[in-house]
Amino acid sequence: DSGVTQTPKHLITATGQRVTLRCSPRSGDLSVYWYQQSLDQGLQFLIQYYNGEERAKGNILERFSAQQFPDLHSELNLSSLELGDSALYFCASSVGAGQGANTEAFFGQGTRLTVV
Amino acid sequence: AQTVTQSQPEMSVQEAETVTLSCTYDTSESNYYLFWYKQPPSRQMILVIRQEAYKQQNATENRFSVNFQKAAKSFSLKISDSQLGDTAMYFCASTDPTSGTYKYIFGTGTRLKVLA
Numbered sequence: 001d002s003g004v005t006q007t008p009k010h011l012i013t014a015t016g017q018r019v020t021l022r023c024s025p026r027s028g029d030l031s032v033y034w035y036q037q038s039l040d041q042g043l044q045f046l047i048q049y050y051n052g053e054e055r056a057k058g059n060i061l062e063r064f065s066a067q068q069f070p071d072l073h074s075e076l077n078l079s080s081l082e083l084g085d086s087a088l089y090f091c092a093s094s095v096g097a098g099q100g101a102n103t104e105a106f107f108g109q110g111t112r113l114t115v116v
Numbered sequence: 117a118q119t120v121t122q123s124q125p126e127m128s129v130q131e132a133e134t135v136t137l138s139c140t141y142d143t144s145e146s147n148y149y150l151f152w153y154k155q156p157p158s159r160q161m162i163l164v165i166r167q168e169a170y171k172q173q174n175a176t177e178n179r180f181s182v183n184f185q186k187a188a189k190s191f192s193l194k195i196s197d198s199q200l201g202d203t204a205m206y207f208c209a210s211t212d213p214t215s216g217t218y219k220y221i222f223g224t225g226t227r228l229k230v231l232a
Contacts, residue, residue: 056217
């Protein structure tokens with residue numbers, strides 16, 4: 001158990017809909033990262049938040065947005081869903097933001113999103 | 117942009133034998149971190165081993181070891197005494213020091229099958 005909790009584990013929804021994925025980081029971790037893993041692909045970085053503020057952005061679509069709340073949990077919002085958005089969405093957390101030696105990120109178990 | 121390349125989409129090895137998975141990366145930075153993650157059918161991302169680029173000594177974790185060749189930008193994973201439970205996707209990843217964050221750049225993965 002990595003200590004990172006993602007809910008829900010599975011989500012099936014129709015095209016055009018909007019969903020929210022939730023992530024609770026490990027206790028004490030200030031950074032949250034979101035990754036997308038399409039079928040049989042590597043993980044693609046979407047976005048990072050550090051202590052409530054956006055820190056880095058990757059190839060995140062405009063239809064997607066995220067935020068990190070004061071209690072440090074994060075939500076990834078996916079809207080106007082398309083079939084191609086079907087993927088495994090991972091959240092990871094780490095202590096720091098991008099400096100220093102503590103680099104390890106701990107991954108949640110992922111949310112499998114299926115768009116039909 | 118930083119890239120991580122895994123040129124072996126699939127590999128197989130007999131139980132108790134040794135197998136090496138290849139990974140190359142491209143960065144102009146001198147200080148970064150490299151990782152191997154295991155993703156079993158459960159889809160959980162499990163950290164196998166980590167290497168800090170400023171350390172010349174190759175990291176080892178029980179049956180897992182790396183061959184880190186900084187000049188060649190190569191980071192291969194050796195699994196000794198392979199076990200059936202090692203069957204999984206293996207992803208090589210690198211931090212992206214130019215980003216100022218700890219986001220990871222992942223390779224496309226190697227699917228390893230351990231044969232009984």
